[in-house]
Amino acid sequence: MPLLWLIVIVTALAAAGFFAGRARALQSAGGNIRDLHSLPSYYGWNVALKALVPAGGLLLVWLLAQPLYVNATVSATLPEAAIAEGSSRDLLMAEVRRTAAGLDSAVAQGLLSADEARDPQADPDAVSERLKEAGQIITSQITRPILDAAQMFRAMNATGALIMDFAVLAAALAGLGFGLRETQREFRARNTVEQGVRALLLAAASIAILTTLGIVLSLVFNTWEFFRLYPATDFFFGTTWAPSFSGRGGASELGILPLLWGTIYISIVALTFSVPVGLFSAIYLSEYATPRVRSVVKPLLEVLAGIPTIVYGLFALLTVGPLLVGVFGKDGLNIMQSGTAVMTAGLVMGIMLIPFVSSLSDDIINAVPQSLRDGSYGLGATQSETIRQVVLPAALPGIVGAILLAASRAIGETMIVVLGAGAAARLSLNPFEAMTTITAKIVSQLTGDADFASPEALVAFALGMTLFVLTLGLNVFALYIVRKYREQYE
Structure with missing residues (x-):
């Protein structure tokens, strides 16, 4: 299921929960608003938030954790012989991800069938030519270890996406049911909703800090990888800037x-x-x-x-x-x-x-x-x-x-x-x-x-x-x- 449709479905469940919670609260009070602890809208928001927040949180964590898990699992399958001199496992994984994205694009364009993209016996040279025809950027000829890893990468991502769809929908439905179950006239819906909104505001305020941390970490890790390949003293104290890419001449x-x-x-x-x-x-x-x-x-x-x-x-x-x-x-x-x-x-x-x-x-x-x-x-x-x-x-x-x-x-x-x-x-x-x-x-x-x-x-x-x-x-x-x-x- 496309991610957009999943978000739309969860949002629709939350909206339905709002109206259902509001109606259930009025029903529990016999239609008399004065017998309710909170306004009817608070009961509706309580159900909507319980359906939306756990499902949204699970979706966000899954989207962040799945790439890390898949990368680590696929990277562990790459043999040491596949890592070229002067390269690293992380850089080879970048080529694997690029190849996997190229396979997805080639299948979408009809240049490769889904079975051909999954075929473990596929010829790497033929796949390289197909990806080039599809306009995909590959920095070198695809080798057998890279193709196998890319196929595994695609399969794990597809399986993870399917499990994620079911898990997120189950969390939304469970939250919806729990919210409706606790919707009674004595329930302090306003207090619960205000505490939930406060937690959401705190999470929103933390986004700037987490974003800054993510930017710094991405720079640090890739900078460290660069200094493993190039001397730091030459970088910081060198007075010449003359990069030379592969096949264009001498050392940079x-x-x-x-x-x-x-x-x-x-x-x-x-x-x-x-x-x-x-x-x-x-x-x-x-x-x-x-x-x-x-x-x-x-x-x-x-x-x-x-x-x-x-x-x-x-x-x-x-x-x-x-x-x-x-x-x-x-x-x-x-x-x-x-x-x-x-x-x-x-x-x-x-x-x-x-x-x-x-x-x-x-x-x-x-x-x-x-x-x-x-x-x-x-x-x-x-x-x-x-x-x-x-x-x-x-x-x-x-x-x-x-x-x-x-x-x-x-x-x-x-x-x-x-x-x-x-x-x-x-x-x-x-x-x-x-x-x-x-x-x-x-x-x-x-x-x-x-x-x-x-x-x-x-x-x-x-x-x-x-x-x-x-x-x-x-x-x-x-x-x-x-x-x-x-x-x-x-």
Whole structure:
């Protein structure tokens, strides 16, 4: 049964339980609502939640646990001889999952019958050709161990899905029956429902923590796998970025320093432009502009935040780049040879970051109590002196947070860098040369003919982990600054 249909059926059972529980409660009270402990709707929600929550929880746990169990079981069947030199069992399992997905797609397209996909005597070379005809991405010719493991992977997933359908439906029906059984006029339905809703709210609040934990663990495990294949010292201290995929030449050089420098350099250029412009805009809008001007300028300024980054990238490629070449290029100062450069991407990224700095800083400055301004005016300070010596220091923690948000946004930007800064990985102080960033290389390493049995693909996770640590350090540093100055003004 498709997962969507299973969810629809469980939801329908919960909806039916709501109306059945409500009707049963009224029936137990002889139709008199005043004889019930709670309102009739609480009895209905009690039945609905008992049908929906256990079934939904079981479904979620099953969807999380089944892949782990199937992967572990299938991985244990792979012989050591099937693991190529320089690879690992986990990477071989990635090829098995890819082959299993290819078999499912080929069966869906009619290029393979279900019996042929399950046939243990199937020729791996013939299956490889069929998968290629189906447009499936396989990084190498399928071998017998991989095909056997993929067939086992599909069979276990199919069996698990069938058992899951029956188990989830049984849990929904059991919850429905239990809820209806306890629906009597003396039952404290409101208390039970409120406790259940509180537990659901707690679970919802935990999703952010669990999601962050899942992201970190996925990065850590794949980064560890990368460092098993490639020396960590060469990665962190290497000054050359030259990946070489299978069949394209010699060994790869995967030094992160050129990418890290490009990321930091472009971000510095962007912040150098966006922070003064955004902060001055916020000061004008909050302290000097009339309400009529503010009502027009602020929405127009925030329109920049809604423009897709690909549009900014095209603006950098087609407008800003040629403009800078005309000013600093052969006909100008002769220091810029092409439109793709750090300066191009930095300026356009700075334009994109202006609303982040301006809008947040404006809100923070407006939140400064008017009593501080009035006290400053009462002591004889002018408006500019009040802004410099009272308002801005009081709003500094929030302004630091706005700048941090802009910095994190700059570090994680991709499309503007790809179109505006070029793809060259180099260590240079010249802002008019082409460079690239970590995010741009993550995209390039995970597209095309990336082989997950090679460090050239796994390096993307190491790059992502480096970005994560970098932004985490920025957050910790900003928190230190915020606390230091907040103690002074509170």
